[in-house]
Amino acid sequence: MENLAVKKVFDTSLLRRVFSFARPYRRSFYLSMFLTVLLAVLSPVRPYLIQLSVDKYIANDLMQLLFTVTMLQVGLLIVETVVRFFFSYLTNWLGQSVIKDMRVAVYKKIVRLDLAFFDKTPIGTLTTRTINDIEAINDIFSEGIISIVADVLMIVAILGVMFYEDWRLTLISLSPFPVLIFATYIFKESVNKSFHRVRNAVSALNAFVQEHLTGMVVVQAFSAENREFGKFRTINKDHRKANIDAIFAYSVFFPIVEIILAISLGLMVWWGANKVLNFEVTQGVMIAFIMYLNMLFRPLRILADKFNTLQMGMVASERVFKVLDSNEYIPDNGTHTAENMKGGIKFDHVWFAYKDDRYVLKDIDFEVKPGQTVAIVGHTGSGKTTIISILNRLYEIQKGTISIDGIPLPDYKLEALRSRIGVVLQDVFLSSGSIYDNITLRNANISREQVESAAKLIGMHEFIMQLPGGYDYQVMERGSTLSLGQRQLISFIRALLYNPAILILDEATSSVDTESEMLIQHAIDKLIADRTAIVIAHRLSTISKADKIIVLDKGEIKEMGNHEELLQVEGFYHKLYMMQFKQAESPL
Numbered sequence: 023m024e025n026l027a028v029k030k031v032f033d034t035s036l037l038r039r040v041f042s043f044a045r046p047y048r049r050s051f052y053l054s055m056f057l058t059v060l061l062a063v064l065s066p067v068r069p070y071l072i073q074l075s076v077d078k079y080i081a082n083d084l085m086q087l088l089f090t091v092t093m094l095q096v097g098l099l100i101v102e103t104v105v106r107f108f109f110s111y112l113t114n115w116l117g118q119s120v121i122k123d124m125r126v127a128v129y130k131k132i133v134r135l136d137l138a139f140f141d142k143t144p145i146g147t148l149t150t151r152t153i154n155d156i157e158a159i160n161d162i163f164s165e166g167i168i169s170i171v172a173d174v175l176m177i178v179a180i181l182g183v184m185f186y187e188d189w190r191l192t193l194i195s196l197s198p199f200p201v202l203i204f205a206t207y208i209f210k211e212s213v214n215k216s217f218h219r220v221r222n223a224v225s226a227l228n229a230f231v232q233e234h235l236t237g238m239v240v241v242q243a244f245s246a247e248n249r250e251f252g253k254f255r256t257i258n259k260d261h262r263k264a265n266i267d268a269i270f271a272y273s274v275f276f277p278i279v280e281i282i283l284a285i286s287l288g289l290m291v292w293w294g295a296n297k298v299l300n301f302e303v304t305q306g307v308m309i310a311f312i313m314y315l316n317m318l319f320r321p322l323r324i325l326a327d328k329f330n331t332l333q334m335g336m337v338a339s340e341r342v343f344k345v346l347d348s349n350e351y352i353p354d355n356g357t358h359t360a361e362n363m364k365g366g367i368k369f370d371h372v373w374f375a376y377k378d379d380r381y382v383l384k385d386i387d388f389e390v391k392p393g394q395t396v397a398i399v400g401h402t403g404s405g406k407t408t409i410i411s412i413l414n415r416l417y418e419i420q421k422g423t424i425s426i427d428g429i430p431l432p433d434y435k436l437e438a439l440r441s442r443i444g445v446v447l448q449d450v451f452l453s454s455g456s457i458y459d460n461i462t463l464r465n466a467n468i469s470r471e472q473v474e475s476a477a478k479l480i481g482m483h484e485f486i487m488q489l490p491g492g493y494d495y496q497v498m499e500r501g502s503t504l505s506l507g508q509r510q511l512i513s514f515i516r517a518l519l520y521n522p523a524i525l526i527l528d529e530a531t532s533s534v535d536t537e538s539e540m541l542i543q544h545a546i547d548k549l550i551a552d553r554t555a556i557v558i559a560h561r562l563s564t565i566s567k568a569d570k571i572i573v574l575d576k577g578e579i580k581e582m583g584n585h586e587e588l589l590q591v592e593g594f595y596h597k598l599y600m601m602q603f604k605q606a607e608s609p610l
């Protein structure tokens with residue numbers, strides 16, 4: 023892992039790709055590069071002017087010129103400060119602009135990915151990619167590459183001037199440099215390791231907190247707080263240890279740099295003083311060299327740090343690009359628009375597996391005529407939800423064909439297909455926002471009147487008006503303040519509003535009171551009237567009214583027919599009916 027990370031910095035193709043995101047902002051990029059060069063060129067000028075003042079003007083009592091040069095220095099200082107301001111502003115602006123684009127690109131990508139991708143990638147990982155990793159890429163721009171170039175240029179400029187002034191003095195004062203380079207190397211490696219650990223600890227913390235807040239009910243209901251707390255404390259300890267190790271490296275390294283600088287200065291003064299006495303070196307040069315050495319050490323001290331930042335940014339960018347490069351989406355090459363979809367569905371010997379060849383659906387073969395209602399029944403895990411997922415093309419099937427109105431699913435435009443199929447899922451997802459927002463999914467083309475009339479049609483209006491704020495009732499995250507039945511009723515309205523040609527309904531298994539039951543029953547009747555419907559049903563009333571019942575068992579169709587026919591067969595359905603519905607029937 024470490025070696026991999028080291029290599030990353032020199033991975034030019036990766037770096038090039040990061041910089042390709044800066045292309046829209048190339049003017050700012052070039053400008054900041056220009057400012058970098060300007061700063062590098064300007065930096066040795068002031069010490070040189072001081073040297074000039076000491077050697078020429080003070081020594082020869084040229085007060086007027088001394089004043090002019092001093093004023094020039096003040097001017098130069100102001101220019102340098104202004105350039106520095108623009109440089110720092112520009113590089114940060116550039117970084118922020120790039121990561122804004124990247125974040126949008128990553129999000130767009132993630133949203134379109136195949137559901138199968140999410141089955142194998144933890145949500146926490148994707149959150150980290152879109153938030154933290156991209157933040158680290160910002161540092162490539164604001165603290166990484168450009169400012170490393172700036173520092174290196176400045177170091178080169180200063181070294182050049184130093185050697186030009188007096189190469190022997192330069193060599194003497196730079197003689198402790200190998201020690202510095204060695205110390206820097208050790209420091210860089212150790213900090214890098216600690217930061218890796220810090221990052222791992224942070225993502226472990228994130229994952230832990232996220233998961234436990236979401237599953238708070240379970241944690242508290244099983245009084246698992248203390249056990250879980252112990253786990254949390256361990257992760258926190260790792261986090262602290264890693265951070266302290268990093269701080270330790272800093273607190274050792276910085277004084278060492280100071281000592282080396284002091285030795286450098288000492289050597290220079292010791293050797294230089296002799297030369298000054300012999301008039302081989304001027305006083306001005308000595309003073310200028312003190313400034314040069316200071317200017318050399320300052321960037322060197324943080325260069326190692328910046329290099330680490332760059333390295334972390336590169337590792338992060340590699341991870342982000344991996345997400346950007348994943349091409350696991352459902353191909354969308356169809357041309358049919360599905361506008362006049364009638365809703366005749368045909369499954370032709372369909373086989374499907376979520377993974378490899380562990381088939382969850384085997385040789386599924388049935389047909390639904392436009393306007394018909396089909397009920398699917400079967401044990402839990404028999405593949406009912408899976409059937410509707412593949413009808414919506416959330417997953418691609420491996421064998422056979424599914425067609426609607428005689429056209430195979432892949433020949434439809436994906437969005438067109440999905441917009442004509444309304445779904446009410448078993449597990450209704452509501453997001454934070456008002457009920458109204460949750461019904462329209464923030465589609466501005468849907469008016470309030472439409473929402474209300476849809477709600478009235480399925481008898482939901484009164485129920486919503488009872489909630490505090492009515493349609494503006496604020497749903498909490500994941501809809502946790504509403505009951506399962508209530509959530510499903512809200513999603514009924516959502517499905518109805520889009521007036522789909524085909525309605526898919528995965529009934530929630532929750533048992534509800536008689537009044538809600540009647541509400542739901544009424545809503546379902548309205549929903550499936552006048553359109554093709556596939557209902558994964560748990561209610562006898564829905565099942566018995568269906569034109570066709572498909573009995574599914576372990577991914578295979580066991581029986582097919584209407585209620586009376588299947589009861590006569592006295593097979594699987596009959597057994598199911600006897601077990602599940604006979605006793606449930608009586609209270610209704």
Ligand SMILES: Nc1ncnc2c1ncn2[C@@H]1O[C@H](COP(=O)(O)OP(=O)(O)OP(=O)(O)O)[C@@H](O)[C@H]1O
Nearest residue numbers: 141376377382401402403404405406407408409448
């Ligand atoms: N995303 C997935 N990845 C892998 N396997 C899955 C996935 N979703 C479901 N399965 C598996 O596929 C099989 C069928 O699941 P499915 O959700 O279709 O059952 P179901 O009939 O809807 O059950 P229930 O009545 O409990 O809702 C199960 O064995 C399940 O473990």
Ligand SMILES: [Mg+2]
Nearest residue numbers: 406407408448
């Ligand atoms: Mg299911």
